[in-house]
Amino acid sequence: MYLDFYHFNEMPFSLTPNTEFFCALxxxxxxxxxxxxxxxxxxxxxxxxxxxxxxxxxxxxxxxxxxxxxxxxxxxxxxxxxxxxxxxxxxxxxxxxxxxxxxxxxxxxxxxxxxxxxxxxxxxxxxxxxxxxxxxxxxxxxxxxxxxxxxxxxxxxxxxxxxxxxxxxxxxxxxxxxxxxxxxxxxxxRTMSSQEVAYYIGHRLTMAGGSESIIPQSVRNVIALATKGTPRLVNIVCHKMLLRAYGQGKERASWFHMLSAVADTEDCKNRLLPNTRTIYLSIFLIAVFLSFNVYKGAL
Known part of the structure; x- marks a missing residue:
């Protein structure tokens, strides 16, 4: 698996209810x-x-x-x-x-x-x-x-x-x-808010011994939308994302990995159907923003 690759001590998004990973939200x-x-x-x-x-x-x-x-x-x-x-x-x-x-x-x-x-x-x-x-x-x-x-x-x-x-x-x-x-x-x-999802993901990454940067903030926001803040679904999507990123030898997961993980998760995929345009528009705007920053930096 990806434990050694990302320098984890244990699986950060296991579905086992481990109290050491309890997040005080x-x-x-x-x-x-x-x-x-x-x-x-x-x-x-x-x-x-x-x-x-x-x-x-x-x-x-x-x-x-x-x-x-x-x-x-x-x-x-x-x-x-x-x-x-x-x-x-x-x-x-x-x-x-x-x-x-x-x-x-x-x-x-x-x-x-x-x-x-x-x-x-x-x-x-x-x-x-x-x-x-x-x-x-x-x-x-x-x-x-x-x-x-x-x-x-x-x-x-x-x-x-x-x-x-x-x-x-x-x-x-x-x-x-x-x-x-x-x-x-x-x-x-209740389920988690977008801000709570972002904090939750970072908390589990660091508790497992890894770096918060493995899953960027922009990707976490879309995960919150796809999972509607349900902790179990957040764990499932993040685990699949890391598997895909590891398979490509990437040190950080991207929104491409996130989309693939969401498409492979039944509840998230079903929940996304009414919001597909919103998600792709968000991804498009993120891509434009990043491209603009790269272009501005080149100047």
Whole structure:
């Protein structure tokens, strides 16, 4: 690959949600502050929604790494669970010895006992569920039962749901209105602005050990237009650009490489159809501007 050619220590635009590459942009910073503020108040459900590719899983893992010893994070990345499977997965994350005799038959009581023990230690359990839009109705009802676990003064458990916009649709159903009414804090992740895309690309290039100049600013602006600021699509397009530039032995990616990468990325190509003229006009103006500067320099 192009790691050595561009002097990278690791792949700058990998799709793996690596928290070391977390970019402190406004959407994710604000979401993290909302969650941490809600957790400090120790009550209710917390919900974070966002379109596909906006960085929910990365934010989810960043949250887990950010929590201090006061919290016990129980992370469930797979929501395709029956109520019994959900209860078992939560118990294991919580540290309940599920192999102990009689525990499985009284798992709910064992979970409550573990939560009470943590509360006595002045620690707060937090159940974090990724891709929560895929939770079944029965699993949502199980979460409601979990949320009922409390002392006279406070909840024994806080629940953070990360999901796509379909989660909002699911929670609008009357059959889960009790959960909807318990959501005390919510945040909707937006896509990145053009300026944020430019900063994001530079951040990932330098975090990987490379130079920001590998992808010029003018190219980043068109990437923002093509991807509509969706982080996952930005990663995909930039990775393909670097592959093409490396294949030609170029030290910097150009808008030719960018156009080729966009044309090879289904979502970007489809999104570009209404804006094709705008993009080509932008590229034409950039080319004219560069040509004018070269001509002016020659004089």
């Amino acid at each position: 406004a959407p994710h910073n604000e979401a993290l502050k909302v969650i941490l503020s809600a957790l400090s108040m120790a009550e209710g459900f917390i919900k974070v929604t966002g379109e596909v590719g906006t960085g929910k899983t990365l934010l989810c893992r960043k949250l887990i790494n950010h929590l201090n010893d006061k919290f016990v994070a129980c992370y469930l990345p797979n929501p395709y669970l029956s109520p019994d499977e959900l209860r078992m997965a939560f118990a294991k994350e919580l540290g309940v010895d599920t192999e102990q005799e009689g525990v499985r038959q009284n798992l709910h009581n064992a979970i409550e006992a573990q939560l009470l023990m943590l509360k006595k230690e002045n620690r707060q359990a937090v159940l974090i569920i990724d891709e929560a839009q895929s939770l079944s109705w029965d699993a949502l009802e199980m979460l409601r039962l979990f949320s009922n676990l409390e002392t006279e003064k406070s909840k024994l458990l806080q629940i953070v749901l990360f999901g796509q916009p379909e989660l909002d649709h699911n929670l609008s159903n009357p059959k889960v209105r009790q959960i909807r009414q318990r959501i005390s804090f919510s945040y909707t992740l």
